[in-house]
Amino acid sequence: MFSGTKGPGEAEAMDGTNLRVLIVHARWNTSLVTPLVEGARKKLQERGVKASNIITQSVPGSWELPIAVQRLYSASQVQASSAPSGDLLGGLGRSSTPVPGASSSSKGTFDAIIAIGVLIKGDTAHFEHIAESVSRGLMRVQLDFGVPVIFGLLTVLNEEQARKRAGLTFDGYNHGEDWGDAAAEMGAKRKL
């Protein structure tokens, strides 16, 4: 965890034993997204979340994160309240995921969701449109559905900034770990 002035401070000790967490990540900039996902997964397991209760799904890019978060959460709610059914993904269709050991099916609802993507500014306004819309979309899903959606969208000006925040440089640290801590804390508090 970041020990400087910034950052969330010491995470509250939360027991993640009974939590089920969904990680939805973009496949754009995979070499940067994968360490972020792995950092989040590592922290979740350090907080006691069972590996089998960490469900990972991927989408093409960050633009698709809000709809995937909404659809996967809705599907899990249906599944949690009815007989075991088949594909959690519903109409999303199965997508490969580059994170080793990831699983793409689940039984039951989610206590927290982490949405992960890396947006790197180009020389057009495309970046701003995606960043603004995805941010608003993820906030809307968490408030509409009452489930914590951890904001794991890196919006950076260049690849070096992303590498630093993915813990890939000597002076960086992996923001995915903070997102894992936040998911464990918010998921546990949701059960209080």
Ligand SMILES: O=c1[nH]c(NC[C@H](O)[C@H](O)[C@H](O)CO)c([N+](=O)[O-])c(=O)[nH]1
């Ligand atoms: O996740 C990203 N998606 C990006 N674009 C794809 C977008 O998220 C959608 O997947 C695409 O527009 C199709 O809807 C990016 N850029 O364009 O630069 C990017 O940097 N990161």
